[in-house]
Amino acid sequence: MPKRKICVVVTARPSYSRIKTALTAIQAHPELELQLVIAGSALLDRYGNAIDFIEKDGFPIAAKVFMVLEGENPTTMAKTTGLGVMELTNVFYNLKPDAVITIADRFETIATSIAAAYQNIPLVHLQGGEVTGSIDEKVRHANTKLADLHLVCTEDAKQRVIKLGEYPHKVINTGCPSIDLAKQVAQDPELDFDPVKKYGGVGPEFSWINGYMVIMQHPVTTEYKDAKAHILKTLKAVKASGYPAFWFWPNVDAGSDGTSNGIRSFRELEKPENIHFFKNMNPIDFLKLMKNARVLVGNSSAGIRECSYLGIPVVNIGNRQNRRKRAQNVTDVDYNERQILSAIEEGINREHYPASEIYGVGESGNKIAEILATVELSFSKTISY
Amino acid sequence: MPKRKICVVVTARPSYSRIKTALTAIQAHPELELQLVIAGSALLDRYGNAIDFIEKDGFPIAAKVFMVLEGENPTTMAKTTGLGVMELTNVFYNLKPDAVITIADRFETIATSIAAAYQNIPLVHLQGGEVTGSIDEKVRHANTKLADLHLVCTEDAKQRVIKLGEYPHKVINTGCPSIDLAKQVAQDPELDFDPVKKYGGVGPEFSWINGYMVIMQHPVTTEYKDAKAHILKTLKAVKASGYPAFWFWPNVDAGSDGTSNGIRSFRELEKPENIHFFKNMNPIDFLKLMKNARVLVGNSSAGIRECSYLGIPVVNIGNRQNRRKRAQNVTDVDYNERQILSAIEEGINREHYPASEIYGVGESGNKIAEILATVELSFSKTISY
C-alpha cells in the first residue's frame, strides 16, 4: 500500500516550534510520507530565518514559497494571503498530497486552508477552538469551518470546535506538540550554551548568570498604529527594572514596523544597558533559555502554552492572548509601564510554578502521526445542526 | 455628516438577482453611498454577461475586476479566489468603504471576506446560516466566521448563525432580497415579452403558449467528473417528456465544462426538438418566465427561494440544495431519468402552490439599507462561547 502523503505548510518561526515533534513523528512513521512546504516569513531573514533551523534539523523540503508583501500593514497582510492561495494551490496541485495540515491561526494560514479545501484535499487543522481576539480569532474559526479534521490542544478547545458544528468524531484532543519539546526540556533543563556566544544578537553584553528575564512581544494587528506606543511601555518597564533581559525580535504582522521602529529608536535614544536582542534560536535552545529565566514578559503564546508546562512566571501584556486557556503561571497586565514593572518584579522574586498539563502531556507529535496514518480522510462535510 | 460608503461585490449572475433590490435601496438611501464592484464571472460572456444587465439597470460601477482563471476545475477555482483576494484588497484600499458586503456562498465570495476583514473594514455577510453541502457549505460558514454583521434570510438560518458563536444582536433576519423581486412579479405576473424574440438563444423554436417548463442545473463541484453523466439524465428526461422547455446555461464552477460538454454533445447527437437554450435574462424577465412555467427543473437555488414565494412546482435534482430550508413546492429526486421524468409530469399536471414566506415577505432591500445606515459598525469580535 502506498504511504499517505501528508503535506505540512509552515509559514513562520513560531509555527515551526508548534509542529516540530509532529514533523519528526510523521517522517518516522512507516505509513506516512512527509511533504514539507516552507513559506512566508519562515524564509525571511528579518523574521528569524526559520528555514535555517529547519534545514539544520534535517527535514527535506518539498517546496519553498516566497509570498510576504512588504509594508506590514493590513493591506499587505491581505495581499500576502491572496498570493499564498495562488502559490500554494499550485504547489498542492503538483505534489498531490493525501492530506494537508494548516497550523493554528496566523493570518496567512487561511491560504493553506483554501488551497486545500477548494482542491478537494482533506484539510487537517491543528490548534483550533481556542479564543483570542483581533484577526487571528476570525482566521482560526474560519479555518475550522474549512477543515475536515480537527486536532486540538485542550479539552476546552475540543468542546468549542464541536459547538461550532463539527461532528465529535472529527475533533480529537491531541495536546499541543509544543509541549513535547517543553517536556524534553523539563527533563533536561540545564542551559548548556551561552546565548550571546552561540547566537550573537545585538546590544550590550552583561552578566546573566544570577538571573535574567526573556521578552517577546508581537504587534496586535487591529491596533497596528498603536504598536509603537505599546512596545515603548514594555521597553521602559524592562529598562526601569535594571534586570538582565534577553529580547526576541517580533514576527511579521501588521504593525511590526511600529514595534521594530519603537525598539530601534528606544535603543538609539535610551541606550538600555540591560537589554540584549536576538532574532531567533532553535526551538530547544529557546525553551532552555526560558526554563532558566526568572520570568517571561510580553504577549507570546509561548507564555500561555510551553510556559504552562515549564512553570515559568509570565507577565502577559494586553489582549493578544485574550481568552486563551491559561494555567496559574500567567499574570495579565495592561499596556502600562507601572503594572508591567510590578509584575516583572513579582515574577523575579518567586519560585517557578508546578507543571500544568492543560496543553498536553508531551506526547502530541506521535499521537498526531498515528491519527494521520489511520483516520478515515474525507473532504466533504455538512454542519452538524 | 458624510454618507456611509457601502461597497457591494457582485461576482456572478445569480448573485445580482439576489441583491438587486438592496442595491436600489442603498443607492436611494440619503445616508448611504453605493460603491458597486463587479468581478469574476459577472464580467464574462460565457456566463451570461451580468454586467450588461447591471449597466442597463443604471447602477454606477466603481470598479471592475477580471479574476476568473480558465479551466473550470478545483485548481482554477482556488487560484481565482487567491487572485480575487489580491485584486479586491487593492480595490477596497483605494475606495475606502465603511462596510463591505459579501453575498452568500459561491467559492470566490471568501475573497471579498478576506480582503475586507484583513483590512479592518466591517464585513456584512448576506444569506449566511443556510445548509447545503460540498464546497459552498464550507465557504458559507467560513464567511460567517470572518463577518461582523449577518443579514440572513430565514429564522432557521438566524438560529444557526447564533449557534456558530455570533452574538444575537449581530444576526438579523431580513429575508432574502430575491423575494422582493418575486413579490413584484407575483403582483404583475403577465409574461409581457416573447422570450425567444427578446433573448434569442439557440435551438429549435416551438409553441410554448399552452405550457412550458424551465430548466436550470449547475455542476456540483466536488463531483465535477460526474457533471456530464448527471446532466445527461436531465437532458434525457426532458427530451422524453416532449414538453416545451426553456433551458438556462450553467454558471462558472468546477465541472461546468462537463455540464456544458454534456449539453453540447446531446444537442449534436440527439437534436432534441423541445429544448431551447438561453444564456441569461434580466432578473424580472427570468422570474416572469418562471411564474408562467408549469414546473422548474434542476438544482438552482431559485427553485428553493423565489419559487417558494411564487408557488411554482420544482423538481430539485441531487444534493446541491441539500438541507436548505424548503417550502412545500419542492420535490427532491436523484440523478435518475425515470424519477426526474415522473416528477416533471406530476408538476406539469398540478396547480401552482400558495405563496410561502419562509424566505421573506418582499421588503428585504429596504430593510437591509435601513440597517446599513443605522447599525453600529465594527470589525473586531470574539466568539460568544
Next chain:
Amino acid sequence: MPKRKICVVVTARPSYSRIKTALTAIQAHPELELQLVIAGSALLDRYGNAIDFIEKDGFPIAAKVFMVLEGENPTTMAKTTGLGVMELTNVFYNLKPDAVITIADRFETIATSIAAAYQNIPLVHLQGGEVTGSIDEKVRHANTKLADLHLVCTEDAKQRVIKLGEYPHKVINTGCPSIDLAKQVAQDPELDFDPVKKYGGVGPEFSWINGYMVIMQHPVTTEYKDAKAHILKTLKAVKASGYPAFWFWPNVDAGSDGTSNGIRSFRELEKPENIHFFKNMNPIDFLKLMKNARVLVGNSSAGIRECSYLGIPVVNIGNRQNRRKRAQNVTDVDYNERQILSAIEEGINREHYPASEIYGVGESGNKIAEILATVELSFSKTISY
C-alpha cells in the same frame, strides 16, 4: 559531471509543434536533463488540450501551471502574463534549471523570460528576430533583449537579432524545429488515417478523397473587436468555394471570442455543408493532413514555416504574418471575401511547390540540443553598441 538541466516552458498547442523535436533531442542527449513545464492554454480543453498529446508522446512533465484568465481580451492577456511571471518564478526557483528556454512571441512567453532573467538563470530564446506586427512583435523583440542566447530560424532573423545589439557569437541559426517534423512528413507523406474517424470534431461529413483544403485563422489581437468581421469573410469564401474544408479552432488570444462567436453563429445560421471542424491533432497527423491538402487558408504561421518546406500553396489573410520571411508558396490577401475565394481557387488548381529551406533543413532539434550541451551559459550582458 552533472547533466545540464534545461527547462522548457510550453504554453500553447502551436508552441509544442515548434519545439517537439528539440524536446526529443534534449531528452536523448547524455549531457542534458529535460525539465518540461506545461502552462497556460496548453492545459485547456477549449484550446485543444495539447497536454494530452504531450503526455501521449511520453515526455515527463516537471510542473503544470494553470494561468489563463478568462475574458479573452487585452486586460486578461496582461493579467495572465503577470500571473505567469509569479507562478513560473516559483517553479524555476524550486527546479533550479541551468538554462530556461522561451519560445517565439506569444504574449505569455515574456513571463518565462522575466521569471528566468530576473533570477539570473541563463535565458535561451528560440525563434527571435522575425517580423510580424501587433503585440507579438513587441513581445518577440522584448524577449530578445531579455535573453542571453538566441537560436533563430533564418539568416534574416539572425542578422536582425545582431542589429538589435546582441553579440554575433550569441546568435545561432539552427533553423526551426518545426521543419524537422515537416521533413519526416515529406519523406513519408501518406495520409494514413481518416481525420474524422480518428479525431471526431463537429460538423457535416463529406467525401474529401478527391481533394480538400485546411483552414486555420487566429484573431489578431490589436484588432480584437474586428475578429468576428474578419472570420466571417473567410467563412463566406470557404462556403462559396464549395470545396471540402477541414477547419481548426483558433488558439487563445484576445479576440478569440469574436472569432469563436463568428464561427458558431455562421454554423448555426448558414449551415455550411463543406466545413468540418477540429480542435486539435497531434503534430505529425496535422502535417500529414496539410501535406495532402490542395491549399492552406488563414493566417497561421504554419503556412509560412512548415508549408514552405512542404511546398503547399497558402492563402495568407491579413497582416498577422506581416513581414515574416516567406517562400514562394504564400499568396497574401486582405480580409476580402472575393480575394480569398480567388486565391483559394488558384491554389486548388495548381501543383505543390518545390521544398524551400529558408526555415531550415530538418536537423534543428539535434542542433539545438548539441548547442545547449556545449555552449557557455551566462546571464549577464551589455548591448553591443
Next chain:
Amino acid sequence: MPKRKICVVVTARPSYSRIKTALTAIQAHPELELQLVIAGSALLDRYGNAIDFIEKDGFPIAAKVFMVLEGENPTTMAKTTGLGVMELTNVFYNLKPDAVITIADRFETIATSIAAAYQNIPLVHLQGGEVTGSIDEKVRHANTKLADLHLVCTEDAKQRVIKLGEYPHKVINTGCPSIDLAKQVAQDPELDFDPVKKYGGVGPEFSWINGYMVIMQHPVTTEYKDAKAHILKTLKAVKASGYPAFWFWPNVDAGSDGTSNGIRSFRELEKPENIHFFKNMNPIDFLKLMKNARVLVGNSSAGIRECSYLGIPVVNIGNRQNRRKRAQNVTDVDYNERQILSAIEEGINREHYPASEIYGVGESGNKIAEILATVELSFSKTISY
C-alpha cells in the same frame, strides 16, 4: 476636446526625482490630465517613504499599489514584477489613460510596460537608450521594445534607441527632468536648512560646516551575495578618511539586505564617528546637500546625471553605471578600499567642475509635457529594419 489623460507610474524614490518637473508640467498643461499612480517601494517606510514627499508636493494620487515582496533576492524581484503586472493592469483598466509613462530601467518598470502595451495603451518610455549592466540593462532595452514613444536624455541614447529598430520620429531627446531640478539648485545653491535638524536620521552628529561628503551606494543585483563585502569597502574607506559624511540608505533591490546588513553591523562594531545616516530627503534638499558637498561617493545614477550639471566630483564605485554617458566630473574606481579613499581625498581637495549639459539644459519637464499634448499617439509598431 477632452484632455489627454497621462498616467505616470512612480515605483521608487529615485524615480520621483527623475520625473518631478515633468509631473508639474503635465499637471499644469491645459490639454493634459495627470493620473499619478504610486506603487512599489515608493510606498514603503524602509525605502524612504517617497509617498510622503509626493503628497507634500501636492500631487493628487489616482491609485496606490502595494506590490513589493519581501526577501530582496532575485526570486522576490521577479514575483514583485509579476504582481505589478496584474495590479497595474487592473489600475489602467479602470483609469482608462490615453498614454502611460514608464520610467527608466528599475526591474519593476517592465510591469508598467506590459500592463500598458498588452492593453493597447500607447506606452511612453523615459530615459531609454542608456547603457549599464546587470538586470537593469536587460529591462531598459526590453522597455524600449515594448514602448511606442521614446523620450531620451542624451544624443548618445537617442542614436542607440534608433539602432534598436525604433523609427527616428518616435525618439526625442528631451534631456533628463532631473537636470531641471539641478538647474534650480545651481541658480539658488545655498544650503538653507540643517540636514540633521530637518531630517533626523541616525548616527553621531558632527560639524560639517567646513566640508562634507555624501554617500549613496546601492546593491548590484546580479552580485547580490557580494553586496555586504562591497559595502564594507566603502564603509572602511569613508571611516578612514575621517571626513564628515552623510550617507543615504540604499533602495529596494536584490542584495539590499546584504548592503543594509553590512551597514548595520559596521555601525555596531566600528562605531564610525564621521558618518550620519539618512533615509530620504525631498529632491530639492537632496540636490542642495549634494551641491554643497565636496564629493559624492557610491554608485548612484545621481552622480552621473545631476552631478554632471552641478559639477560635483564623483567617486563612482564598481560597474553599476557601467557605460552610462559621463561628464568629466566622474572618477571610476573598483570595490577597493585604497582606491576609494584615494579618490575621495582627491575629490575633497579640488574645485567643483564646470556644468555639463550632456543630460540636458534644464527644460525637460516642459518639453515632455508639450510633446505629450501634441504628439500622435499610437500603440502598434513594427521594427524599422
